[in-house]
Amino acid sequence: MSDLTRMSAVELAGAIKSKQVSAVEVAQAHLDRISAVDERVHAFLHVDAEGALAAAARVDKGEVTGPLAGVPVAVKDVIATKGVPTTAASKILEGWRPPYSATIYERLQAAGTVPLGKTNMDEFAMGSSTEYSAYGPTNNPWDLGRIPGGSGGGSAAALAAYEAPLAIGTDTGGSIRQPGAVTGTVGAKPTYGGTSRYGLIAFSSSLDTPGPCARNVEDAALLHSVIGGHDVRDSTSIPQPVPDVVAAARLGATGDLTGVKLGLVKEFAGDGSEAGVTAAFRESLEALVKLGAEVVEVSCPNFQYALPAYYLIAPSECSSNLARFDGVRYGLRVGDDGNRSLEEVMSLTRDAGFGPEVKRRIILGTYALSSGYYDAYYGQAQKVRTLITRDFEKAFEQVDVLVSPTTPFVAFPFGSRTSDPYQMYLADLFTIPTNLYGGPAISVPCGLSEGLPVGFQIMAPTMADDRMYRVGAALESAVGTFTPPAL
């Protein structure tokens, strides 16, 4: 058997099913890899070796079957996992072990996947570099001095470092796709409501979307099909089956895109993307044309307002969602010495428990929702959101999918964007419109710029997740996958 950690999820599942290798051996190989490299990568906040081996043993005994049975998966630490520490990379939840599991985690377990542990992220999923993790950043396996993207940098880095073949991310403004892009891995944000949010620690309820991360498109599609679908515990979950994303990925892999119309968003051109990013994107576009696709320029005039609208809506919702972290029922409690009032204890707890970016957004959101400002900020942002949705709907009357670079720049060095929040926010310039609209989008590696990966984003209409997998797999068949230098 070749190196188990280099195999795809599809290959691993096949090998386990045909008893060429046991699920326990596969789990152990990945745990060994984590032991070997994670000190340098820091993709994981918690490794659940015991739980992983037990889950693998159940697969080997034949207790669980399925297309991903026995395949290890890394889970972003923002997903509640019963009995397994869940912190959202925040000090305020240090040591918290949830008494319940997120729906998608239950589905992962029911499908026989082998959860390896919890991955690092920006605190409460707020950030684009993992530099805002309260437990220290994750290092990009392509260059350990650079960021792995964020917020789900841990999940993406775990894939790129061959610590896991699959990972779960959550995407509020690009937190699956941008880390995918800068680590040379695949990250898909499903249609909002297509994957359950129950048990996902909320950042921005109307935007948060859990989704799959993998090293290739078909693996991502398989993981998507396992975690997706209606959940009665999430009122915003769509009561429809997930489109057949696996079949779409396999169709795309045949390399035929005849008749598929790709929309090029006019307003994204010349938007400060690095030259290398633009070049890799253009070359990939040509490759897709060779596969039969047609490129059509479309106008989405309101996309330019996406970033400011997002930075009103997301912080507003987060200011309310994070109010529950008060030290009363769980997590950190500071200053409860019998002399301080409840209000003082809450205040001290939140001051000590939240990091700078989380505080910044809570303050921003609290302000935006304040009486007298609501209409001008939150209300106005919601109107922009409607206009952006209309832009998407109009565009999809002309084309099947929209395409763009995933992020304007490749992995940047640590510390280069933390002093100016706006520079950090620009990382999500191309990913945010999709979140405001609620549609699906995927980032697929499409080339290198100065030795660092560039991501190609494909955006599809809501509940047409299959389209992005088809185009994504076709792109992959044309440009191949990208392997980082040995660690």
Add this chain to the structure above:
Amino acid sequence: MTTTALPTYEDATARFEPVIGLETHVELGTQTKMFCGCRTEFGAEPNTQVCPVCLALPGALPVANRAGIEATIRIGLALNCEIATWCRMARKNYFYPDMPKNFQTSQYDEPLCTDGYVDVEFEGKQYRIGIERVHLEEDTGKTLHVGGATGRIQGATESLVDYNRAGIPLVEIVTKPVPGLGALAPEIAKAYVTELRDIIRSLGVSDVRMEQGSLRCDVNTSLNKPGEEWGTRTETKNVNSLRSVERAVRSEIIRQASLLDEGVRIIQETRHFHEDRGNTSPGRSKETATDYRYFPEPDLVPIAPDPAWVAELKAALPERPSSKRARLREEWGISEIDMQSVANAGAVELIEETIAAGASPAGARKWWMGELARRANETGIELADIGATPAQVAELQKLVDAGKLNDKLARSVLEGVVAGEGDPAAVMAARGLEVVNDEGALTAAVDEAIAANPDIAAKIREGKVAAAGALVGAVMKTTRGQADAKAVRDLILARLS
């Protein structure tokens, strides 16, 4: 400040016109909470009816309870409101430890029901109280402050929280401001809450018990001089009984009049009503009130009731309690005051069903409002839960009408029924309580009494019929009360004529 005596109520209302408004919270009697599947039983062990959702564990999400939405719509319809075709829940953000999420899921500018009214009758006249809105929200937990002298948060050394109540559906009913009631304002306020309680009880959506907190009332009061603009209002909380509604408005009118007399500005504030003293004291000042930062709840989809469903709910509304009472009063031939006591005792439906089961209106009312009401009062349980059914009471009355039971025996039978010994006929047989109607046995007892009391017998023979009472008493004694007193009397008079 001068220490002038408080003006009298009559004096206050002669010079000032009150404007009142009421905000009433009704806890719905749904089986499960508004946004999770937890049970809602009253009085359960603290923190036993909780789950990740109502404890606001990280990641947990709400799902709306359809029964709560339906009950709110039915209340709105019963209060003649418009029902929204599309509306959203909203988050009301503020920090308090009895609120797990530190926001309350409520409604803000898109209430489920708007613009209705209730007609309230008082002393033969009707008053229309406008309803501003009826909206759905969730209850908070309960805090218990330990270690302080007052039981309030100030000075407490420890605070305990019970989240069993957190997430139970609450309906808030807000009236429009009601001017023009003059000195009747306190009584109309009470009559309104009474009417509201009866309407909601008739819908079967809440047990509306003020003493258990399933009906809670806040009273807004302001005063103005005739012809002038309305004054600044205060909001009185902790008004926990119908009587307190009246007393709270009355005391607030007197207090505000006294301040206005002294030229003191009324502060917009929340005041606390004290049941024992009958007056109010200041609570949290509204001028430093929290900005609740309302926004639409993104975790819940909008509520869009199908108009056909709403029409169905409307068609199925029960008869309005006030018109039902008027109809029944007519049918039963009783006074308004008697009808009011029947309603207050929660006996309208019970008596109605007893009559339907064959009892006379007088008979049915007599048992429910007499013996059974007394027992319910003594034991502190609701009349409906007393353990006797309308069918049983009707059967009891039939036995009395048939002469098989007299009043005294019937009470004993009822005691057996309430104790769960069975239906009246069975209890009567088992306890051996039937009236002695056996002609032979009665004649023997009568003859025995005549023989034992020759003086009395002589008087009766002389025509002093009134003396027969003593002989009846003697016969009742020997038959242990099981004889029919009228039959005994007739027999005595027949023997001695």
